[in-house]
Amino acid sequence: MKKIILFIALCLVNLRLYSQYKEFHPGEIWKDNKGIHINAHGGGVLYHHGTYYWYGENKSENSNNALVGVMCYSSQDLYNWKNEGVALEVSDSKESPIVRGCIIERPKVIFNERSRKFVMYFHLELLDKGYAAANVGIAIADSPTGKFTFLKNSRVNAGKYPLDMTKEQKESTSTVADFKDWWTPEWRKAVEDGLFVRRDFMGGQMSRDMTLFVDDDNKAYHIYSSEDNLTLQIAELTDDYLNYTGRYVRVAPGGHNEAPSVFKKEGTYFMITSGCTGWDPNAARLFTSDSIFGPWKQHSNPCNGDGADLTFNSQSTYILPVAGKKDAFIFMADRWKPKKPSDGRYVWLPIKFENGLPVLGWLDQWGLNVFN
Known part of the structure; x- marks a missing residue:
């Protein structure tokens, strides 16, 4: 009888831990069902069959490198998250591109309706190579919680030029070696004209x-910072989401954007990005377009109020559509803590709209009822 009572008590404690949140508290410790701060940095969320799945980087107390892999958490209400374990494990084999100690960042997962497979993309840097590889890694699973199987890694669209690059730009003989000094007006113009694309x-x-990003027609796109983080690119994926069609475009050439997050509302595509200041926050940027392939128009910082100039001390990672609520989107961002990476915090804020454009304001706490 004592064992039964103890078991029931433990179950009640676990239930209390798992249902402890009734609203969001941006920037604060966010505990999972085990009472541990969620470890899913630079993440994204997949909604599948009534459940949200949050994927993100597992960070250690002392290192930003991938010592564990990509984590997965699940939730029905977006407030309370169950630790589903490691979705993609790093390898112990030095022959593997995802060997323990490599860099895995910003994992995102989408579901392919045709193959019934879950497909994960992530930024991959090879062990002991710094940020020189600039690769995309691809993994696949039969279940949203994994285990995901690593398939391959590469750069993007080798031997292909962007759709929006002119004949003159493609045939230019200008090379990186022609520029002894970077950041000059002449160098910037060369970058805009495809200097690094040709390289x-x-x-x-x-x-x-x-x-x-998966569009209404189930076409999927990989949006990434390219050309030494100077230009964003948007590349169309094949129908199985495992390869590229070769069709891609450049966004804000030479604009120095990273951390792209994309959503669509009433036929308009919105993209929120950040500047490039390492682990330090900066002002968010906003772009809109009537087509995923552009042209994209830049607008002013979508953040308002105190802390807006530093995106409330955070950096964008994903825009989450809330299931069952029309035009309800959550801005997901990270507060990086490079000296103690596992303590990085999450800033989730509701996106409001003014004059057709998204607006972000700080809230100490908030609930999904703000979308009603």
Whole structure:
């Protein structure tokens, strides 16, 4: 009888832990069902069959490198999250591109209706190579919680030029070696005209900070920071989401954007990004377009109020559509803590709209009823 009572008491404690939140508290410790701060940084969320799945980087107390892999958490209400374990494990084999100690960042997962497979993309840097590889990694699973199987890694669209690059730009003989000094007006103009696209043409375009977006017609797109983080690119995926069709475009060439997050509302595509200041926050940027392939128009910082100039001390990672609520979107961002990476915090804020454009304001706490 004592064992039964103890078991019931433990179940009640676990239930209390798992249902402890009734609203969001941006920037604060966010505990999972085990009472541990959620470890899913630079993440994204998949909604599948009534459940949300949050994927993100597992960070250790002392390192930003991938020592564990990609985590998965599940939730029905978006407030309370169950730790589903490691969705994609790093390898112990030094022959593997995802060997323990490599860099895995910003994992995103989408579901392919045709193959019934869950497909994960992530920014991958090879062990002990710094950020030189600038690869995309791809993994696949039969279940949203994994285990995901690593398939391959590469740069993007080798041997292909962007759809929006002119004949003159493609045939230019200007090379990186022509510019002794960077950041000059002449160098910037060369970058805008495809200097780094031509440099990386044969080996493929660089892919760092990234997200995935599935459109209304189930066409999927990989959006990533490329050209030494100077230009965003949007690349169309094949129907199985495992390869590229070769169709891609450049967004804000030379604009120095990273951390892209994309959503669609009433036929308009919105993209919120950040500037490039390492682990330090900066002002968010907003772009809109009537087509995923552009042209994209830049607008002013979508953040308002105190802390707006630093995106409330955070950096964008994903825009989450709330299931069952029309035009309800959550801005997901990270507060990086490079000296103690596992303590990084999450800033989730509701997106409001003014004059047809998204607006972000700080809230100490809030609930999904703000969308009603």
